[in-house]
Amino acid sequence: MELDPGGCDASLRRHFLTHERTNRRRHRERRDERNGQRRSGPVELWIDGVLHAQSSTSGATFAWDTTGVQDGGHVLEARAYDAMNLSASTTIQVNVANSQIADLIAPVTAITSPANGSRVSSKSQKITVSATDNIRVTKVELYIDGKLAGSSTTSPVTFTWNTSRIAPGAHTLRSYAYDAAGNIGTSTLVTVYR
Numbered sequence: 001m002e003l004d005p006g007g008c009d010a011s012l013r014r015h016f017l018t019h020e021r022t023n024r025r026r027h028r029e030r031r032d033e034r035n036g037q038r039r040s041g042p043v044e045l046w047i048d049g050v051l052h053a054q055s056s057t058s059g060a061t062f063a064w065d066t067t068g069v070q071d072g073g074h075v076l077e078a079r080a081y082d083a084m085n086l087s088a089s090t091t092i093q094v095n096v097a098n099s100q101i102a103d104l105i106a107p108v109t110a111i112t113s114p115a116n117g118s119r120v121s122s123k124s125q126k127i128t129v130s131a132t133d134n135i136r137v138t139k140v141e142l143y144i145d146g147k148l149a150g151s152s153t154t155s156p157v158t159f160t161w162n163t164s165r166i167a168p169g170a171h172t173l174r175s176y177a178y179d180a181a182g183n184i185g186t187s188t189l190v191t192v193y194r
Helices: 010-034
Strands: 040-047 050-055 072-082 087-096 108-113 124-132 137-144 147-152 157-162 170-179 184-186 190-193
Touching: 108 170, 108 184, 124 137, 124 170, 137 157, 147 157
Parallel strands: none
Antiparallel strands: 040 050, 040 072, 072 087, 108 124, 124 157, 137 147, 137 170, 170 184, 170 190
């Protein structure tokens, strides 16, 4: 049913025409939505309450170069608008860590068996080495009498030492542990006797 606003005063006519335009727009939007053609407005990225970027496409992807941003917590908000300029948003908290703290801590290593001052008499003497690091141990080495006797990428590790071929007397054991930053940890010297 159509009404004729012709006999109305000017303000009523404007209201009537505005109402008709709004109804037609809503009808188009409902039709477009039914046909999978919903019109959308801009999508925005807000960082710490400041507009960072805007796109007219609904599947927008934004880049954020954090190198100029202070380390710590920041709030990211995505806002999407529809054709009627109604908005919806979602917010997340992120932590920026631009400054990398250099690993200056050397691994800690120790020969846990045999004990310092003990006698070794077994033909296949077991030597156990432990190593820990604040990040990760990458390699453990065992030195017997100053010469490399074994190496491993795991810790703790047990090496086997053939003592049948060594001279009687004192022998020294020392372990070294390495981390990815190049730090080296050294054990206390252990002296054993045959």
